[in-house]
Amino acid sequence: MVDQENVSATLTLAAPAARVFAVLADPTTHSAIDGTGWVQEAADRAPLTEAGQIFRMDMYHPNHPNGDYQVANRVEVFDPPRAIAWLTGEEKEGGRLEFGGWFWRYDLVPLDPARTEVTLTYDWSAVPQFIREYLQFPPFGPEHLINSLHHLAKLLPGHRTDAT
Numbered sequence: 001m002v003d004q005e006n007v008s009a010t011l012t013l014a015a016p017a018a019r020v021f022a023v024l025a026d027p028t029t030h031s032a033i034d035g036t037g038w039v040q041e042a043a044d045r046a047p048l049t050e051a052g053q054i055f056r057m058d059m060y061h062p063n064h065p066n067g068d069y070q071v072a073n074r075v076e077v078f079d080p081p082r083a084i085a086w087l088t089g090e091e092k093e094g095g096r097l098e099f100g101g102w103f104w105r106y107d108l109v110p111l112d113p114a115r116t117e118v119t120l121t122y123d124w125s126a127v128p129q130f131i132r133e134y135l136q137f138p139p140f141g142p143e144h145l146i147n148s149l150h151h152l153a154k155l156l157p158g159h160r161t162d163a164t
Contacts, residue, residue, distance in 0.1 A: 006121055009119070011149040011153065015156040025048040027042035032151060033151045035151060039057055039059060040058040054075075072088075085106070100131050
């Protein structure tokens with residue numbers, strides 16, 4: 001589903017919500033989940049445990065001025081096993097963090113003890129105009145989100161999915 005300032009996808013995974021949440025809270029899994037190939041590896045490998053936590057990811061994008069770059073993410077929502085979300089930004093001079101206004105959010109709804117409906121949302125509604133002048137939103141097609149959910153499913157034991 002595409003909205004004016006966000007895009008989302010939903011998939012039912014054959015796993016309990018707590019297991020799905022644990023995979024999402026592990027930054028070392030994010031490169032395997034990502035459907036664009038931009039996320040390379042976790043620079044900060046500690047599991048996510050609370051709102052406000054910062055974790056960095058090494059990235060690559062052919063249109064980025066440096067090709068290789070790093071993002072700093074700040075956990076905004078940490079509600080195990082129901083929701084996790086983070087803002088993406090970068091570290092500026094002197095260690096100051098600056099966020100662009102876009103975020104990633106996973107909402108998990110347990111359907112029964114062995115199945116979880118997962119909705120992934122990418123939201124850019126808070127991106128200021130000056131950033132929109134040089135970055136296109138969303139920076140990928142909507143299929144990226146469903147691909148990411150299928151990649152997430154593959155990281156779970158018995159990775160069967162049911163499209164919703």
